[in-house]
Amino acid sequence: MIRLDSLTKVFDTPKGAVTAADHISMDVPSGEICILLGPSGCGKTTTLKMINRIIRPTSGKVFINGEDTTSLDTQELRRSIGYVIQQIGLFPNMTIEENITVVPKLLGWDKAKYKERAREMMRMIALEPDAFLKRYPSELSGGQQQRIGVARALAADPPVMLMDEPFGAIDPINRAVIQDEFLKMQQDLKKTIMFVSHDIDEAIKMGDRIAIFREGKLVQYSEPDELLAAPRNDFVESFLGEDRALKRLNLVKVRDLASNEIGLVRPDDTLATALERIESYGYLNSIVMVNDKRQPVGIINSAVARTTKGHCRDHFQSVPVVVSLDDDLRKVASLMFSNDMTWVPCVDDDGRIVGQITQRAITHHLGSRYRAHSRSGIGATGTEASPSPASKE
Incomplete structure (x- = not known):
């Protein structure tokens, strides 16, 4: 659904050219969540914003559902992609209903259709429509506002969603609740999602695939279990932490x-x-x-x-x-x-x-996976295998 082909961004600064994203190539299959992970300044947010052209690429291409987006009108492109940010970005002078229906209105939906869509989205994010649609963002908690941000991004039913640390500003308890609700929604919606995060545990929980960035380069792109069992180099191993074997426990069901x-x-x-x-x-x-x-x-x-x-x-x-x-x-x-x-x-x-x-x-389960990678020579100095479309485990 999303394909990045040698996507590159070079910024001109007073101290010279800075490469924020260096020939990023990756495929995200339809219906999967891809988490972009890495330290601050590694290029993950720049890569995300090049997809909907908030940042224009210096070179390279973005394909959505097989279509080269280079020739698409910028506004048309953005309206076809859901976008959620950490700061939520709700319009403070608009009601919740008006916030949710912004894009459907721009797309020319009739009034009855977009109003019903707003109610449908509220039910989907577990907020009562009659209690919240006429309120303003300032009357909602941070967690509730973040849910509205997700609802607004989903309102026009886009095939692709971009999420830039959408739950980062929420307290841990509410963050876990919203993550769980979002994953339940995703089971039905099957959206293709690119998701920037700083949180390794969030990435493992939310992602079908995880892309590790460093200094503008894509270092490793794998399914979570593969990433934890066989980090490609010392940087990835260090970034994942010494308890990466325990992190794999989140990926396996009883x-x-x-x-x-x-x-x-x-x-x-x-x-x-x-x-x-x-x-x-x-x-x-x-x-x-x-x-x-x-x-x-x-x-x-x-x-x-x-x-x-x-x-x-x-x-x-x-x-x-x-x-x-x-x-x-x-x-x-x-x-x-x-x-x-x-x-x-x-x-x-x-x-x-x-x-x-x-x-x-x-x-035995944890150890067998490590032993398998050791026998095949995949590891800190090995060659990364291409991720398969299989499930996490």
Whole structure:
């Protein structure tokens, strides 16, 4: 959907020419979010602004949906691209409805259509239309204003969106909420998005692909898991941080690693039966007791089963924690550490046991990816593979 072909920007300054973006070439497939990441002054915002010609390229081309935008009228180009900035940029003298409908009006939509579109966008960003459309930006919180900024960018249903640190000025709690809401919207909207960020965790959470910039050059362009597992050079490795292996936990869901092999007992089973099933796995020190609906109702500890006689119903502890199949591994690891557990039972939407996830499985998953890159020679001094259109994991 977006293709940059050797895009370059050179600024003339009193001290001479400065290359802000140096022959940037990259493809962003339709429906994906590409995060531009790097230190201040690395060229990521300049690259973004060349796409809608807020900054005119010195050389190179921008293609949108296969069309060379060089010959397009600047205003026409900008109206076809949604644009969201950190400062939000709402018009203070316009109501929320007027802000959202600016571009549809310019495109000649009839009144009934753009008014309904405003209401539709408000519902999409989880703000009640009747409560907010007639207000002015100054009457909204920063987080609410940022949502309106996103709604305005989406109002004319553009195929492409540019976002320049859109959530950077919002406090961490509201930022996480808005990020989650935006990702839910993206699942339905499938927009193609270029997104500038300074936040590595945000990039990993939001991006289908991440582009790392340094001093005007594109250093690495990869899917998040590939980037974290195989940084191309020392700069990328340093920029990602020493905890990049832990950052990869955000990218993997429980369903990707959960084993459906899990020993269970019923309340009427004996402790001897519980101990036999625990020992059959070799690495577990407890077992889950379930009811007739296969829902966890307790834990039988191996020490209790080994030293006590009787039935499970009389000697169980409460279940410390369970996880769902859609939880990410970062949450699982946190729960394991905080509850001193090496495995956690997994449940479906109805709370029924469907398997387990172990610390061993998590460790093996992270390590196997690094070992694979080591064997193939990809790493700090290796050659970067071209990113595939596959999902993050």
